[in-house]
Amino acid sequence: xxxxxxxxxxxxxxPVLMGxxxxxxxxxxxxxxxxxxxxxxxLMSLTIYAGSGQYLGVSLLATGAAPxxxxxxxxxxxxxxxxxxLSMLEKFRGxxxxxxxxxxxxxxxxxxxxxxxxxxxxxxxxxxxFAVAMLDHSYWILGSVLGxxxxxxxxxxxxxxxxxxxxxxxxxxxGQWKKAGSHLPALLGAGATLISLxxxxxxxxxxxxLALIVVALTLLRPxxxxxxxxxxxxxxxxxx
Amino acid sequence: xPLTPIQSLISIAIxxxxxxxxxxxxxxxxxxxxxxxxxxxxxxxxxxxxxIAMLIVxxxxxxxxASPAGWVPTLLAGAAAVLxxxxxxNDLLSIFGATGLYMVLVQGVFG
Numbered sequence: 532x533x534x535x536x537x538x539x540x541x542x543x544x545x546p547v548l549m550g551x552x553x554x555x556x557x558x559x560x561x562x563x564x565x566x567x568x569x570x571x572x573x574l575m576s577l578t579i580y581a582g583s584g585q586y587l588g589v590s591l592l593a594t595g596a597a598p599x600x601x602x603x604x605x606x607x608x609x610x611x612x613x614x615x616x617l618s619m620l621e622k623f624r625g626x627x628x629x630x631x632x633x634x635x636x637x638x639x640x641x642x643x644x645x646x647x648x649x650x651x652x653x654x655x656x657x658x659x660x661f662a663v664a665m666l667d668h669s670y671w672i673l674g675s676v677l678g679x680x681x682x683x684x685x686x687x688x689x690x691x692x693x694x695x696x697x698x699x700x701x702x703x704x705x706g707q708w709k710k711a712g713s714h715l716p717a718l719l720g721a722g723a724t725l726i727s728l729x730x731x732x733x734x735x736x737x738x739x740x741l742a743l744i745v746v747a748l749t750l751l752r753p754x755x756x757x758x759x760x761x762x763x764x765x766x767x768x769x770x771x
Numbered sequence: 772x773p774l775t776p777i778q779s780l781i782s783i784a785i786x787x788x789x790x791x792x793x794x795x796x797x798x799x800x801x802x803x804x805x806x807x808x809x810x811x812x813x814x815x816x817x818x819x820x821x822x823i824a825m826l827i828v829x830x831x832x833x834x835x836x837a838s839p840a841g842w843v844p845t846l847l848a849g850a851a852a853v854l855x856x857x858x859x860x861n862d863l864l865s866i867f868g869a870t871g872l873y874m875v876l877v878q879g880v881f882g
Contacts, residue, residue, distance in 0.1 A: 549863070550862065550863060553863050553866075553867065554866070557866070557867075557870070565772070566772040567772070571779070571783075574783060575783055575786075578783065578784075578787040579783065579786045579790050581786075581790045584786060584790055585786075587826065588782075588783070588786050591786075592774060592779055592782060592783075593773070594773065595773030595774050595778075596782070598781060598785055601782050601785045601786060602789050605785065605789040606789050606792075606793060607818070607822050608822060608826070609789070609790050609793035609794075610793060610814070610815065610822065611815065611819045612790075612793040612796075613793060613796060613797055613811070613815045614812075614815045614816070615794070615797075616794055616796065616797030616798055617797045617807065619797075620797065620798065620801060620802055623798070624802075630798075634791070634794050634795050634798055635791055635794065635795075637794050688874075688878055689874075690874065690877055690878050690882075691844075691870070691873045691874035691876070691877040691878060692870060692874060694845075694848055694869065694870045694873035694874070695866055695870045696830055697830040697831060697845075697849065697852070697869075698849075698852040698865065698866040698869040698870050698873075700823050700826045700827045700830060701827060701849060701852040701853055701856070701865075701869070702856050702862050702865045702866055703823050704820070704824060704827060705853055705856045706856075707819065707820045707823060711820060716817040716818070716820045716821040716824075717820040717823070717824045718824070719821055720820065720821030720822060720823070720825045720828075721824040721825070721827065721828055723821075724824070724825040724828035724829060725828055728828065728832055733832045733833070736829065737825070737829060740825050740828075740829075741822075744818075744821045744822070744825060745814070745818075748814065748817050748818065748821060749810070749814075752810070752813055755813075755817055756813055
């Protein structure tokens, strides 16, 4: 990757820089307050690289969730990536070994940038995509490391910082609600989870809730199919 | 930290592996031009809002109604997140505004 490619890619990634630094820092702070220091923040942001997934990850680590639960919940929260990949099949074709990294780093924001951004003349498109992906990833790592260091250095009272996760999900939900053809999936998700909370309790509520949601949505398919004509792909949260 | 470092590492490895898998699956299955099954596309569209709603309920599962401190901060900060977002539509403002308010409420007002 040469300087010209980086110089062309950097300006389009600036909004992501702001977003990832902020959301990454909140992640680092949250992880710190759960008892995991800067090394853990670096490791998670380097290898997982998923905003809402890592926020959930903090809570899975903090509650000592079992491996099966970790796997299933990570799968569910990242299910939307399926839609992203489908629309990147063409773009990533012929990228060789770099394609693996492109797939790994396909977050909400990188997806959004790659869908819309056109490389300027004289810049090889595949180099450009790669540069955008690497820049975004580096912002995310930087943000989470800074947040973690800040949390330990200031010794500040971080009680309540975990509300950032609730706020993030609320923000995503507001965005989805505005765009949705039908509000039934969202209402069903909340209803099923409440039922599960009341019947099963706090500890093991998520898996029954998920099962209920998937079964109900599958049964409702004849009713919902068609009303959701627009694919819900632009969640546009400021997090990967 | 209820987990040992080794258990934590295993959990993180699972998160990383599964996250990569969800990103790689379309490329593994459909890179040669086959069309994805309709039910997969359907679930890909309707699951995200349901999952996010589920996670919101999960986040507020610890709310109690014995005293105002158990539920007022969550209600106020949650409302702040939604209203800020409807008003300005800026992710960062909504998230940090609501989190800041929550921290002030639980540390100061109800602390």
